[in-house]
Amino acid sequence: MQVDPRRGDLVIAVLLLALAAFFLWGAWRMPAGTFAVPGPGVVPMILGALLAATALVLFIKALIGDRSEAGVSVAFGVAPIAIVFAALTAVALAFERAGFLVTLSVFMFVMLRAVSRLGTLRSVLVAVGIVLAAGWFFDSVLGVNLPRVPW
Amino acid sequence: MDIIHYLLQGFSVVLTPSNLFYCLIGVLWGTVVGVLPGLGPLAGMSLLLPLTYKLDPAGAIIMLSGIFYGAMYGGSTTSILLRIPGEAASIVTCIDGYEMAKQGRAGPALVVCAVGSFIGGTVSIVGLMLFAPPLAQAMLKVGPAAEFALMLLALIVMSVISTSSTLKTLTMILLGLLLATIGLDPITGFARYTFGSLHFSDGISFVAMALGLFGISEILINFENIANLKPTIKPTLKSLVPQWTDLKASAGPIGRGTVIGFLFGFVPGISHVISTFVSYAVEKKLSRHPEQFGHGAIAGVAGPETANNATTGSCMIPLLVLGIPAIPATAILLSAMMIHGVQPGPQLMSEHPQVFWGLIASMYIGNLMLLVLNLPLVGVFVNLLRIPYVYLAPVVLLICVVGIYSVSARPLDIFIMAAFGVLGYVLRKFDFDVAPLLLAVVLGDRMEVNLRRALVISDGDYGIFLQGAISQVFIGAIVLLALLQGAAWLFGFRKKALRQGP
Numbered sequence: 008m009q010v011d012p013r014r015g016d017l018v019i020a021v022l023l024l025a026l027a028a029f030f031l032w033g034a035w036r037m038p039a040g041t042f043a044v045p046g047p048g049v050v051p052m053i054l055g056a057l058l059a060a061t062a063l064v065l066f067i068k069a070l071i072g073d074r075s076e077a078g079v080s081v082a083f084g085v086a087p088i089a090i091v092f093a094a095l096t097a098v099a100l101a102f103e104r105a106g107f108l109v110t111l112s113v114f115m116f117v118m119l120r121a122v123s124r125l126g127t128l129r130s131v132l133v134a135v136g137i138v139l140a141a142g143w144f145f146d147s148v149l150g151v152n153l154p155r156v157p158w
Numbered sequence: 159m160d161i162i163h164y165l166l167q168g169f170s171v172v173l174t175p176s177n178l179f180y181c182l183i184g185v186l187w188g189t190v191v192g193v194l195p196g197l198g199p200l201a202g203m204s205l206l207l208p209l210t211y212k213l214d215p216a217g218a219i220i221m222l223s224g225i226f227y228g229a230m231y232g233g234s235t236t237s238i239l240l241r242i243p244g245e246a247a248s249i250v251t252c253i254d255g256y257e258m259a260k261q262g263r264a265g266p267a268l269v270v271c272a273v274g275s276f277i278g279g280t281v282s283i284v285g286l287m288l289f290a291p292p293l294a295q296a297m298l299k300v301g302p303a304a305e306f307a308l309m310l311l312a313l314i315v316m317s318v319i320s321t322s323s324t325l326k327t328l329t330m331i332l333l334g335l336l337l338a339t340i341g342l343d344p345i346t347g348f349a350r351y352t353f354g355s356l357h358f359s360d361g362i363s364f365v366a367m368a369l370g371l372f373g374i375s376e377i378l379i380n381f382e383n384i385a386n387l388k389p390t391i392k393p394t395l396k397s398l399v400p401q402w403t404d405l406k407a408s409a410g411p412i413g414r415g416t417v418i419g420f421l422f423g424f425v426p427g428i429s430h431v432i433s434t435f436v437s438y439a440v441e442k443k444l445s446r447h448p449e450q451f452g453h454g455a456i457a458g459v460a461g462p463e464t465a466n467n468a469t470t471g472s473c474m475i476p477l478l479v480l481g482i483p484a485i486p487a488t489a490i491l492l493s494a495m496m497i498h499g500v501q502p503g504p505q506l507m508s509e510h511p512q513v514f515w516g517l518i519a520s521m522y523i524g525n526l527m528l529l530v531l532n533l534p535l536v537g538v539f540v541n542l543l544r545i546p547y548v549y550l551a552p553v554v555l556l557i558c559v560v561g562i563y564s565v566s567a568r569p570l571d572i573f574i575m576a577a578f579g580v581l582g583y584v585l586r587k588f589d590f591d592v593a594p595l596l597l598a599v600v601l602g603d604r605m606e607v608n609l610r611r612a613l614v615i616s617d618g619d620y621g622i623f624l625q626g627a628i629s630q631v632f633i634g635a636i637v638l639l640a641l642l643q644g645a646a647w648l649f650g651f652r653k654k655a656l657r658q659g660p
Contacts, residue, residue, distance in 0.1 A: 015588040023329060030336050033351050043618030047343035047350055050606045051336065058332040065325060081587050087381040088580055091374065091555070095576035098559055099569045111556060118552035122381065133549075141556055150212055151564040 009080040013069045020066035027059035090121050106156035111138045161287060164507075168515030172523055177217050177516070184221035185524045188228020189532065192248075193236055194550070199229035200372040200593075203490045205554065207365055208561035215498035216513050220520040222494050226487045227279055227470040227521065231528045234271040234463050235536060238264055247466035250434040254451065254458030266404045267459050272532050274412045274464035279525040281416045282423065282471025286478075287518055290507070294479045297504035303612035303622045307632035309605045312482050313598060314636055318643055322591040330585070334595040337362060338602025345610055357570055364493045365565050366574040367599060369558050371592045372486075374579025377551050379586065404456050411441050411461035418461075419468025424475065424484065433469050434462035471521065478502055478514060482601065486593040489600045 030051050040046025094117050101110045115134035119125050125133060145151040171177060184206075191202030202225045210218035233248035238255035251271070258267040300308070317327040340351045341361030352358040415437045422433035441461040442451045451458050474491075476484040481503035483489035495502050500510050507514045562571045582592050616622035623629055 010587075012588055015584075019585070019588060019590070023333065026333070026336075030339075030351070037348060037350060038346075041618065044614055045610050047346050047348040050609070051339045051350065054332055054336045054339065058329065058336060061325060061329045061332060065329060068325070082382060083587060084378065084382045087378050088583060091378060091381075092576050092580050095374075095555070095559070095579075096573055099572035099576070102559075102563065102569045102572065107560070111559065114559070115552055115556060118555060119549075122551060123546070123548040137553060137556065141553075141560060145209075145560050145564070151209070151560065152567065153560065153563070 008083045008085050010083045011080050013072065015081060016065060016069035020062045020069060023062035024059060024066065027055050027062055030055035031059065087122075090117075094118060103154045107153040108138060108142060108156060111141070161291065164511060164515045165287065165519060167511065168517075168519030169523075171216050171512045171516035172220065172519045177220055177520070178523070180213065180217045180221040181224050181520050181524050182527060184224020185228035185231075185527050186531070188225035188230075189232035189528065191225065192229035192232020192234075198233075198372075198376075199226050199487050200368075200490065201376050202229055203487060204365070204368040204373050205557055205561060207368065207490060207494055208565040210494055211497065211565060215495065215500045215510065216516040218494050218498055219491065219500075219513055219517050220524075222491055223474075223517055223521065224524045226491070227467065227524060228528060230279075230467045230470060231272065231275050231532055233466075234275070234459075235268065235532075238267045238271070238459070247431050247434055248463075249431070250438045250462040251459055253438070254453070254455050257452070257454035258456065258459065261454050263404075263454065266401065266456065268536055269533065270404060270408045270412075270456055270460045271463040272529055274408065274415060274460045275467040276525050276529040277412050278416045278419050278464035278466075278468035279470055280522065282420050282468040283518060283521045283525070284471075285420050286471040286474055286521075289472075290475055290479050290514075293475065294504040294507055297479055300504075300628055301612070301626065302608040302615065304626060304629040304632060306605055306608035306612060307623055307629050307636070308480065309482060309601050309608070311632045311636050311639075312476070312484070313594070313601065314639055316594050316597060318639055322589045324643065326590045327594050330590055330592065330595040331598045334598025335602040335605070337367075337595075338599045339606070344603055344607050357568065361603075363562070363566060363568075363571045363574060364599060366562055366571040367578050368490055368493070368596060369562055370575040370578025370580075371582035371596060373554070373558050374575060375582030375586055375592070377554060378579065378583040380547060381551065407456050408460035410444075411437070411457040412464045414440060414444075415461040415464030416468045419465035420472045422465070423469035423472025431466075433465040437461040437465035474517075478506055478517075479504060481506075481604070483597060486596050489597050492600055 034048040034051035034055055037048030037051070038046035039048050039052070094114055098110055098114050101113075112135050115137055116130050119130040119134055120127070123130070142153065146153050172181065187206060188199065188202060191198060191205075203222050206225060207222065210221055213221065230247060234251050234255065237248040237251040238259050241252050241256040255267045255271070258264065313331050317324055317331060338361065340358055342348070342352075342359050343350055349359060415433075418437045418440065419433045422436065438451075438458055438461060441455075441457045442448050445451065445455065445457060447455070473484045473488055476482045477488040477492055481492070481501065483492045492502055495513070500506070500513050558575060559572055562575050563569065565571065585592050585595075612622050613620070624633060
């Protein structure tokens, strides 16, 4: 997917404005303290306001800036992002429930099927092999406590 | 004599089988990530950072710093043989290094790189050893106001010299500082943005952030550029022997590269990258045959490669003496030190001499290891490029998952890492430099503590930041930078020149 960099800047500026608003809202509910003894809300309040200001300038620049200065459109790989993010989120959810061996084997299988040309059987074998080797190295050699199969 | 005594103590720390092993693992892994395009020192250090938690502080720091300077060595190999910079500091080496390789002189180029890197790295460590103790003594007198001003100066310098626009860099710094406020307030203990969850009481995991922003985002970017990297030039051991004329022509550039690299190492930001560009420009200017540059001039390889390694010692000085990471790689070192209960700063030398002097001694040994290992193993490292990225990437992702889980045993951190990976990918795609974000996260907590302490001391008088010579120097430098930046805007200076290179 090709994205105009100015459009990308616009989207990022809007997200940053939303983030600044969130931090400002949170800071507003914290004790402000006094000039001599600033409370926990003062620094987030100042930083949130500054972030909002820079995000606004970024937004305006992207909106009315010189088109010739924007540069070439940016190639944006939606599929790799979606696959990796979804796979890692699934790992986060399943890691302690299903144990590292099952979770990471499935994760490796999905990643190999998604990015390599390996067939199903080979992907399964390679995935399980890598996870067993990694499990031995991290668990036995380095002493990392990985979650076991709970059943 | 004290320095010699402490250095010997440092060697006694390093010359244990376990620490020598960690040093070896660090420099080897550093070389590997330096060789592999897309995995620079930051990703390399982030990947192994969780695994260092099981080690003692000295071993952990020795291993991580080994990755840092090992990557500087490794980056040159692919630049010369494939015209692919393994990491940003080796971009300049591509220009003449690859031309030399095409002319059948890959061997001399690699040897000169290794020798120059060794000399630059070693001299830089001597500088670190000589400058750090007196600077630390001076810094002991610095109060919270001056310390706050110094950290502010570091972030502002970063915003000025970053390769992305000043506005975007400032935005990243502010975002990083805001993210640093998540967790318990360092002074009152008030929970900020935690929503009652204990998971966030210590803030967002720095390791998850670093792994996401540098490791995962790097993999996502590389998924788009999976090129079939096959080294076409394979040097043999015999071809590595340089001629006398090569060595003679490299002596001057190595000497100058050492000085340039050492000086630029103090500059926060991307000093190791800038130093290579400056060194290349200086060598071209001083050369009797500037027309040879771009066509295989050995000085164009020797100078920049020496310079980027010479920054490794001096860029440790702000970290070890001031507790301020000048570059993102040292931010990861700072994080590792703090996790091990070692606070970098002026008191590091007195409170944790085994870490400080052990690190210095390990850098001597690590540089020697790299010199001895790199040349015979150059073929092995080049062959690493034969591993298809489609197999390498899932393994790196697996290491990320296991690594981050090993830190806290919290699956939530895996999700945070993934989220920061996507964030890093999107930001980098649109030319937002994520390194300042990470630096700001590291410094944010201490900046806030120093700011608030200074105000408590002065009873709310903001004039405290202008009191005292040290504070005035830092504030003066901030004002000067702001004026220079303003002038640059007025006269239409753009950072494009820096981005485009020499």
